[in-house]
Amino acid sequence: MADSKLKDPKLIAITSGKGGTGKSSISYGIGYTLAKQGNRTLIIELDFGLRCLDIMFGMNGNVKYDLGNVLKDHMQILDAVTRVPSASNLEILCAPKDPFMTVTAKQVVEICRSVRKYYDFIIIDTGAGISSHVFDIVEQANLILVVTTPDPICIRDATMMSDEFYTRGNKRQRLLINKVSAEAIKSHMIRNLDEIIDTVGIQLLGVIPDDLMLKESTGKGQTLPVDAPSLEAFDAISRRLTGEHVPLVIR
Numbered sequence: 001m002a003d004s005k006l007k008d009p010k011l012i013a014i015t016s017g018k019g020g021t022g023k024s025s026i027s028y029g030i031g032y033t034l035a036k037q038g039n040r041t042l043i044i045e046l047d048f049g050l051r052c053l054d055i056m057f058g059m060n061g062n063v064k065y066d067l068g069n070v071l072k073d074h075m076q077i078l079d080a081v082t083r084v085p086s087a088s089n090l091e092i093l094c095a096p097k098d099p100f101m102t103v104t105a106k107q108v109v110e111i112c113r114s115v116r117k118y119y120d121f122i123i124i125d126t127g128a129g130i131s132s133h134v135f136d137i138v139e140q141a142n143l144i145l146v147v148t149t150p151d152p153i154c155i156r157d158a159t160m161m162s163d164e165f166y167t168r169g170n171k172r173q174r175l176l177i178n179k180v181s182a183e184a185i186k187s188h189m190i191r192n193l194d195e196i197i198d199t200v201g202i203q204l205l206g207v208i209p210d211d212l213m214l215k216e217s218t219g220k221g222q223t224l225p226v227d228a229p230s231l232e233a234f235d236a237i238s239r240r241l242t243g244e245h246v247p248l249v250i251r
């Protein structure tokens with residue numbers, strides 16, 4: 001069984017078996033809402049070659065340094081991070097542009113250890129895929145957020161990931177179900193959500209609606225509108241991460 005309470009989930013890894021489940025969008029949403037709630041937050045993007053956080057936050061072309069400068073040029077991490085204009089407590093460390101650059105779990109741990117005291121939360125947006133490399137990195141987190149969509153293949157991959165983390169001794173996992181459509185909710189989705197939770201076998205942290213506004217905002221680098229359905233979900237998830245009891249409301 002997973003711990004029922006989230007104690008000090010400072011280093012949070014967002015992961016999934018399958019690509020395209022929404023890890024980066026969720027890192028963006030949770031990072032943004034954690035920061036708006038007053039938490040000093042850093043997002044580290046580990047999806048080498050598929051860098052997107054700069055675009056999502058409307059900073060394409062304005063990111064001077066990235067993880068590549070830390071790994072290759074030994075730049076201080078605090079010098080390599082970029083402040084996000086739309087949320088004053090939020091900083092990002094973008095993935096290197098070079099897709100062939102690699103990072104070891106040891107390097108990630110060292111990076112996080114060295115800046116831990118400056119942040120309330122460090123979110124790691126991992127790359128996709130069930131590789132031992134991703135496992136080694138994610139294992140170092142205080143909390144693993146396993147992302148799935150209601151798609152059966154995605155659920156199976158999430159289950160495999162989660163089982164492997166358990167086998168390796170990391171029981172601090174929570175489930176995020178992303179891209180849940182309003183129509184699906186109206187038609188028996190609640191029962192289906194229960195089935196997903198039972199199949200993956202970890203406690204639910206949140207459900208994020210399929211939200212065109214999220215897709216458009218991240219694509220255009222615009223701030224998520226206040227009436228975006230996903231914003232409410234991200235806000236609730238972030239509050240839960242800080243220990244608040246926020247009931248799950250699915251509309």
Ligand SMILES: Nc1ncnc2c1ncn2[C@@H]1O[C@H](COP(=O)(O)OP(=O)(O)O)[C@@H](O)[C@H]1O
Nearest residue numbers: 019020021022023024025179209210211212215
């Ligand atoms: N809740 C959501 N509603 C609508 N579109 C979403 C949602 N989450 C992610 N997407 C879209 O799905 C695609 C993949 O998302 P992304 O965050 O890049 O996934 P990953 O990082 O897991 O590969 C993007 O086009 C993104 O805009």
Ligand SMILES: [Mg+2]
Nearest residue numbers: 023024047050
């Ligand atoms: Mg991604």
